[in-house]
Amino acid sequence: MSHAGSESEDGMLSNNQIESPLGEEGNYGGSANGGVALKKGPWTSAEDAVLIEYVKKHGEGNWNAVQKHSGLFRCGKSCRLRWANHLRPNLKKGAFTQEEEQLIIQLHATMGNKWAQMAAHLPGRTDNEIKNYWNTRIKRRQRAGLPLYPPEVSLQAMQESQRCLNNDRIESEHKSQHDTLLSKNYGIPNIMFANLKANQSILPYVPELRDITASSLLMKGVSSSQYGSFMSPIMHRQKRLREETTLLSSFSGGMKNEFHLFDQFHDVNKAAQSFGLPFPFDPDYTTKNPEFFGENHGSHTLANGNFSASKPTAEAVKLELPSLQYSETDLGGRGPSCSPSPLIESVDTFIQSPPTGTVESVCPSPRNSGLLDALLHEAKTLSSAKNQLSEKEFKFIHYYSCECTPISANESSLDESPSAETFTEANVKSEPVDQIWTADRENESSTWLDITFPDALLDSDWLEHDSACGKGQVIVNDAMGTLLGDDLGNEYKQMAAGASVSHGWGHSSCSWDSMPAVYQMYELP
DNA sequence: AATCCGGTCAACCGCACCACG
DNA sequence: CCGTGGTGCGGTTGACCGGAT
Structure with missing residues (x-):
């Protein structure tokens, strides 16, 4: 981009680059190729021109031959990357549009860190762009203690996975695997891809979006991300586009494993309720x-x-x-x-965004956006809905509060996590929700936050366990207070305190990956 | 004015997969 | 079956920039 290198701006080549347009005197710390040191670092305009010319003549591919044919002192990988990310036609530059951001979020909810696949659905965008964007977004959201995905995205993915599970169980007995796949939609409205298909002509670097459905996407994206993807970490190595067919062919057999995360979530509406979403949950x-x-x-x-x-x-x-x-x-x-x-x-x-005004009881958030105000609304909603907890839900919460342990001590990062016995039923039952936040606790300089999504738990920067309290609540760092201000921050504390019990996820150091166990307990009689 | 710090971006690196001999 | 080359992907690094101190 603009700072792609002070050396690389047009007409701003350094002396040695002017003398040697291809940058022979640049950084050659890289690997040698046939005894010729290859340049590393930012590309110059001259190098770009050479590469463009090469592609015009020889087409894409065979990148290792670029150096031979063009005299460019770059390795093939570097050439390919430069072409793919900067030189190829129809690249869309500039900031992501809101539509693109939405799509990225939604795709990431189902794909995880499959940047290349995500890029395939964002015309003119590169995987690197998306990756950088996402990582930046992750950092910011984590610092703010916010969930990565809007609840709707997470829940929609959950619901669709549940639906696909059920469909799979039924349809696999009657239909071929192929037909089964074509009949499904896993989380992403196919209408989304209608537009993308329309733009397919400007995706020179992307394989044809042939009948790409949400189902195939979800299948390709069930693996987790390091940032706490919604999906379980089953598929470690994505086999990219060529895997489409193989995945599809083996789809039915693999479904149960891939979506074990939701196996026990038989009642999506309850899940929606737990998320503070309107229920019965509306997929649309x-x-x-x-x-x-x-x-x-x-x-x-x-x-x-x-x-x-x-x-x-x-x-x-x-x-x-x-x-x-x-x-x-x-x-x-x-x-x-x-x-x-x-x-x-x-x-x-x-x-x-400050919170919207007065919030009523359980109802659709005015802005189920994942934005802070929506989060606050959600917290309020959950708090007001706390009395509507069913017995099952209480068991769910109770289990999570009492039994759930981190996947491993290493992953927990909460070395001083309370022992399981600190999460006693008494702690939950005897402490009315509305009393969780007290002046005394406020004096403890602890700000309580319900980590609505365990993604947020991954950030150890702001995640601390209050060993003094011993209840496993999560302390928000000063960032939230700074963001909210005193009055709003206090309001938020109270709402978050209520939400943390209602929601039942904020009371332990469990990671998202441990959720299946929770769901299993949810089904206990 | 100097320094620090966080955000952003391009580029590199390691790894995995596939095709081919 | 094995080795090699080509390719692509995801994670990481380092440079640059602007704002804060």
């Missing part, structure tokens, strides 16, 4: 709620009345110029006059 909820993900079509006014200076879509999308060396004004993020990019804006929205 997100499509019926344009505010999903905090999106406001037609206006860039945020739901809280704040305005964003950036424009949502059109100007965020800039086609790359042939030179591929961007002026700052093209970047939407570096230039002095640039408004916050949609990327920043959308994530900031997660953090900055």
Whole structure:
């Protein structure tokens, strides 16, 4: 991008690069190829030109031959990467649009860290871009103690996986595997891909989106991510696009294993209830709620009345110029006059949006976006719904509070986690929800937060266990207080305190991966 | 003005897979 | 079956930048 190297801007080649346009005198610390040291580091415009010329003549592929034929002192991998990420046509540069952000979130909920596959569904975007975006987003959201996915995304994936499980059990007896697959939809509305197919013509680097359905996506994405993907870590190595067929062929047999996470979640509506979502859960909820993900079509006014200076879509999308060396004004993020990019804006929205006004009891959030205000709303909702806990739900919570232990001591990172016996039933029962937050506890300088999604537990930076209290609550770092301010922060504390019991997930150091055990207990009589 | 720090991005590296001989 | 080359993916690193101190 703009800072792709002070050496690489057009017309700004250093002396040695001017003398040696291909950068022969650059950084040659890399591997040698046939005795010729290969350059590393940022690409120069001259090198780009050489590579473009090479591809024009010889086409893509055979990257190791680039050096032979063009004299470019770059290894094949570097050439391929440069071409794929910067030089190939129809690359879309600039900040991600809100639509793209939504798609990324949704895809990641089902795919995990399959950046290349995600890029295949974002026309003109590269896996590297998406990866960088996601990692940045993860850091910010983790710092804020927010869930990675909006509840709808997680729950939708859960519901669809449940549905696919049931379908699989039934249909596998009557239909061929292929037909079964074609009949399913695993979490991502296929309508999403209708548009993508329409854009397929501008995906030169992406295999044909032939009948890519959410089902295939989900199958490819059931593996977990290091950031706490929603899915269980079954499939470690993605076999990429060529795996589509093999996966599909073996789909039926593998389904039960791949989705064991949800095997015990027989009542999705209860799950929705636990998430604070409207129930019976509406699978089309997100499509019926344009505010999903905090999106406001037609206006860039945020739901809280704040305005964003950036424009949502059109100007965020800039086609790359042939030179591929961007002026700052093209970047939407570096230039002095640039408004916050949609990327920043959308994530900031997660953090900055104050809670909406008075919140009633269990009802659909006005903005089930995963944004902070929506989170607060959810917390309030959950808190107000605490009295509606069924016996089963109490068992669920109780189990999680009393029995659940970290997957391993190493993964826990909570070396001082309370022993299981600290999670006594008495702790749960005898302590009314509304009393969890007390002035005394406030004096303990501890801010309680329900970690709605165990993803958040992965961040040890802000996750601490309050050994003094011994109840396994999670302490939010100062970031949340800073974000919310005193009054709002206190309100948030109270809501979070209520939510933590209602929700039942905030009371242990369990990671997301331990959730199947919870679900199993959920089914206990 | 200097320094520090976090965010962003491009590029590199290691690994895995496939094709082919 | 095995070795090798080509390719692609995901994780990581380091440079750059702007804002904060």
